[in-house]
Amino acid sequence: MIISVILGLVLLGLVLLLALVLPSVTSGTVPFGVRIPAQYAADPVVAAQSRLYRRRVLLCGGIVAVAGVASVAVTGQPLLLPLSVLVLVGTWYGCFFLAHQEIRAAKLAGGWFQGLHQGIAVDTELRTNPPRFPWLWLAPAVAVTLATAAIGIMMYPSMPQNLAVHYGANGVPNRIEVKSVGSAFSLVFLQLGLTALLGGIAAAVVRSRPDLDPARPLGSSRWARHYMSLGAKALLGLVAMIDLGLMGSSLLMWTGTVSRWAPLVIVIPVLASVAATIAVLARNNRDRGSNGEDTGLTHRDDDKFWRGGVIYINREDPALVVPRRFGIGWTLNFGDPRAAMLLAGVVALIGLVIALRFAS
Amino acid sequence: MILSVDLGADVPIYQQIRDQIVEAIAHGSLTDGSALPPTRTLAADFGINFHTVNKAYDLLRQEGLIRLSRGTGAVVTAPATDQLPADWTARARTLLAEAVARGLPADEVLRACRTLLDSFGATQQEGTP
Numbered sequence: 001m002i003i004s005v006i007l008g009l010v011l012l013g014l015v016l017l018l019a020l021v022l023p024s025v026t027s028g029t030v031p032f033g034v035r036i037p038a039q040y041a042a043d044p045v046v047a048a049q050s051r052l053y054r055r056r057v058l059l060c061g062g063i064v065a066v067a068g069v070a071s072v073a074v075t076g077q078p079l080l081l082p083l084s085v086l087v088l089v090g091t092w093y094g095c096f097f098l099a100h101q102e103i104r105a106a107k108l109a110g111g112w113f114q115g116l117h118q119g120i121a122v123d124t125e126l127r128t129n130p131p132r133f134p135w136l137w138l139a140p141a142v143a144v145t146l147a148t149a150a151i152g153i154m155m156y157p158s159m160p161q162n163l164a165v166h167y168g169a170n171g172v173p174n175r176i177e178v179k180s181v182g183s184a185f186s187l188v189f190l191q192l193g194l195t196a197l198l199g200g201i202a203a204a205v206v207r208s209r210p211d212l213d214p215a216r217p218l219g220s221s222r223w224a225r226h227y228m229s230l231g232a233k234a235l236l237g238l239v240a241m242i243d244l245g246l247m248g249s250s251l252l253m254w255t256g257t258v259s260r261w262a263p264l265v266i267v268i269p270v271l272a273s274v275a276a277t278i279a280v281l282a283r284n285n286r287d288r289g290s291n292g293e294d295t296g297l298t299h300r301d302d303d304k305f306w307r308g309g310v311i312y313i314n315r316e317d318p319a320l321v322v323p324r325r326f327g328i329g330w331t332l333n334f335g336d337p338r339a340a341m342l343l344a345g346v347v348a349l350i351g352l353v354i355a356l357r358f359a360s
Numbered sequence: 361m362i363l364s365v366d367l368g369a370d371v372p373i374y375q376q377i378r379d380q381i382v383e384a385i386a387h388g389s390l391t392d393g394s395a396l397p398p399t400r401t402l403a404a405d406f407g408i409n410f411h412t413v414n415k416a417y418d419l420l421r422q423e424g425l426i427r428l429s430r431g432t433g434a435v436v437t438a439p440a441t442d443q444l445p446a447d448w449t450a451r452a453r454t455l456l457a458e459a460v461a462r463g464l465p466a467d468e469v470l471r472a473c474r475t476l477l478d479s480f481g482a483t484q485q486e487g488t489p
Contacts, residue, residue: 121364122405127397209405217362300367302407319404 003260005072007267008081012068014275015085016061019092022327023050025282027211029299032099033309033326037112037298038215045106049099056098060091093310096326100309119297121217123210123224131206131225137233138199140240145191148247152185152254159184160256167262187250191243198239202232204321208330211323214297227284231329234277241273281328305335361389365406373408377416385425385438386480396426396434 023031028041032049040046068084071077107113163183164173177183210224248265251257305314306325315335324331332339361384365376384390396402399417403410417434420426423445427437459469 117369118367119364120367120406120408121362122402124361124363124397124402127401127405128395209407214364217364221362295364297364297366314407316409317404317407318400318410319407322407 003263004078005069005081007263008068008072008078008085009065010271011082011085012061012065012088014271015088015092016057016065018278019057019061019088019095020054021282023053025328026326029213030325032096032103033306034100034103034107035299035301035303036103036107037116038213040107040112043106046103049102053095053099056095057092060095061088064088064091096310097308104303113298113301116298117296118300119214119295120300121212121214121220121295121297123212123217123221126210126221126225131229131232133203133206134229134233134236137236138195138202141195141199141236141243144240144243144247145188145195148191148243148250149185149188151247152188152250155254156184159254163253164256164258165253172260173258184254187246187253191246194242194246195239198235198242202235205231205235205330208321209319209323214299215295216293217295218293227281230284231281234280238273238277241269245269278328363402363406365408373406374412374415374419377402377413378419381416381420382423382425385436388480390436390438392436392438394436395432396436398433 029036029038031041031046032053036043036046064084064087068081068087071080071084159179161179162176163179164175165177165183165186166175167173206228208228210221210228212224213220245266245268248269249262252259252262252265302314305317306312310324310326310331312322312325312331312333313335314333317333317335319333320336320338321330322333323329332342334340334343363377363380365373367373369376371379381390381396390396396417397405399413400410403413406413417426417428420434421428425436425438426434428434456469460466
């Protein structure tokens with residue numbers, strides 16, 4: 001129970017830290033999801049909203065943490081703390097939206113885009129000579145998965161007849177299954193699926209559309225090439241660490257080890273690698289290759305395609321994966337039918353997992 | 361090669377794309393055999409309709425500056441010819457008429473033409489084996 005509370009609080013702290021850091025690492029021309037010209041990046045309205053946002057997020061974070069711990073203490077249900085993370089994410093978006101609305105109103109009232117030449121820049125070299133997929137970075141994830149499978153095959157005859165396939169929040173097994181290839185190698189199959197999924201996402205990232213600054217397209221293109229490569233490497237590093245955690249969990253299952261520390265075997269590598277991935281991407285997200293060039297163009301005012309400042313819906317845009325407007329990474333163009341199909345697939349998969357879980 | 365479009369300009373987007381590719385060929389940054397992104401990819405990178413890029417590529421194809429194929433996509437085929445195409449002469453005529461109508465001296469116009477030609481030619485000679 002104490003471990004679950006600590007892990008829940010660590011997760012809450014990480015989300016809070018992310019909420020506080022993201023405005024500083026997001027491009028200065030899209031504060032809180034509002035596209036503004038570069039010369040207004042330091043406008044007093046933007047600065048004031050950034051301060052207000054941080055105060056609101058800190059206040060909400062404090063209230064949610066105290067309420068989460070109190071509810072766990074009263075009910076004795078450690079799962080309430082991870083649930084409070086969802087509440088924090090909701091209030092985080094509320095704080096974001098308030099700042100978004102204020103900056104948008106100031107932009108429209110002040111006519112910030114009036115008289116400016118709005119444009120779009122593209123570097124054709126990113127297509128004719130794209131950044132290479134970092135195959136070497138995929139090797140650790142593949143090696144860990146193969147090693148887990150090999151160890152599993154060797155240990156299979158000596159494994160206990162009943163395997164603990166799921167642990168409760170207190171580290172005690174709450175689901176036991178008879179030894180079979182399906183139960184013994186369930187985490188290996190998960191490793192394979194995750195490696196393929198995150199490897200595929202990393203390949204999509206390398207080929208995704210960069211958000212080039214039309215005022216300085218050369219510098220921002222160089223940055224985009226570096227950032228896409230970094231993003232792919234970070235994702236592949238992340239999946240290697242997740243696979244390592246799953247390898248540890250498999251070993252515990254195969255040796256019949258029961259420990260209250262068992263959840264840490266998977267949680268620590270995953271949390272550490274998520275934190276490292278975010279840190280690496282965030283550190284490289286703000287300075288987008290400024291080199292003094294100025295073409296006289298500015299970004300186009302495309303706010304109308306970003307619902308609520310975060311969801312991109314543009315039926316005219318053939319791109320499926322686009323750079324995220326707020327924060328780091330990429331998002332989908334929900335105006336593209338493929339995005340709706342992908343979303344439906346994910347929802348169906350989650351539904352299937354839940355249905356199977358209840359069925360068993 | 362960087363392609364930029366000005367969304368507020370009077371010149372249509374497909375024309376801007378076409379003009380910049382022509383200029384890149386003249387400068388030598390695109391040479392015979394250079395690949396251009398496929399139509400859909402370039403449209404996705406610009407975030408514009410596929411037909412806009414298609415129109416630009418189609419103009420370049422009609423002018424004999426690129427060839428389009430299913431396998432290789434769009435490839436530059438800068439033709440070596442010493443004959444001026446008729447449509448080029450007509451457009452040059454309009455531009456020169458504009459200069460004369462504005463009262464620019466003939467030697468000033470010729471000097472401007474020579475400077476522009478040299479800026480393309482010099483780069484192209486350096487870039488061509």
